[in-house]
Amino acid sequence: MSKIRTDGIIFDMDGTIWDNIPVFAGSWTRAAKEMGYDVVFTPKMLMGLFGKTMTDIADASIPDSDPAKRYKTLELCEEYEMADLAVSDMDTTYPGLEDVLEDLSKRTKLYIVSNCQAGYIETYLERTGHGKYFTDFICYGDNGLGKADNIKGLVAKNNIQHPVYLGDIQGDKDACDKAGVDFIWAAYGYGDSIDSYVAKIDDISELKEIIE
Template sequence: MNIIFDIDGTLWDSTKVVAAAWARAVREIGGTFAEITPAVLKKEFGKSMDVIADDLFREADSHTKNLLIRQCCKNEQEALEKNTENLLYPGTKETIEQLSKDHRLFIVSNCQSGYIELFLKKSETQRYISDFESFGNTGKSKGENIRLLMERNGLKDAVYIGDTQGDRDAAAAAGIPFVYAAYGFGNVPVDTKKIDSIKEVLELMR
């Protein structure tokens, strides 16, 4: 089976580090009264960056929103690069390593360009991930990016693992099954196949 992962709320939780970086960006750029906290970001992660900007910086004009989100992303990349704390959910690296022995692994996220690469570097999982795609690279929806990645790699079947209703919708749009990471940030109806730990993917794929 080919397995495609979301990142935030599925493989790691970077909201504490990212919230501090974004709050600094708000102070640097101004033009908004937004208060950026980990709790706020957990409600936004999984959406594309332009939607997040509209949600968080409602009173800002389009030019200021663009400046804000660009500074947020810049500060975020720098903060995550410097961070030495382990942001992975327990068992993530070991699970990815084990899964890679029998399955091809991929990542599709609504993040900015460079974020997946940074995740792979910080988590030391580059060798296990066959390919990845993001909103920042293509400007396309998550469902479209899943299909793009599948077509690029000749995948006839796959499963998408994520933590939000948006992830579920993206999998449906791409025509593949979805597994709900119930330990993450989102809230998906209980009729969805779910896992309560990333480690449970190992049993699910047997």
């Protein structure tokens, strides 16, 4: 496979940088029960939901015709997951991640765009100390915009001429298509298949080998 030339790698979060599902399954189930729903958020269920915007997740998983209550429930899920993550000592980043970030940050700029809630990316950076590797980041919770718009906005803001996005699900690829950005599939993440990609990696460590 030929090397990928880029002046900016944009990372997804869940299923690409780390996997918090072992922590969050209990958080979300507890929040749903508190709101009166008999919903058990299994790891498999969360794998199919993560990557969507929070409103889309609520619409897909909370059995209530009242959107306000669905979204309130997801807000509580977010609150509980952040609280549980704060007290967890589990390293949920994919093995070898920091070595990859350290290596690539010496060669190109690194960024994050996610559909997560506000504060989630900051929690990752503070929890891991990886903030020194990233130039900029943005998420759905910061401005209410979906991934495609945030990718385009970050690319324009940072004047990235040859961006590439690393994500794990078809929704990430669809956003890249809309944003006009090449897509690398993190096949070790949550997605079972992707319709097309410029490269595929089965381990985060392989990213170092395909970037020029």
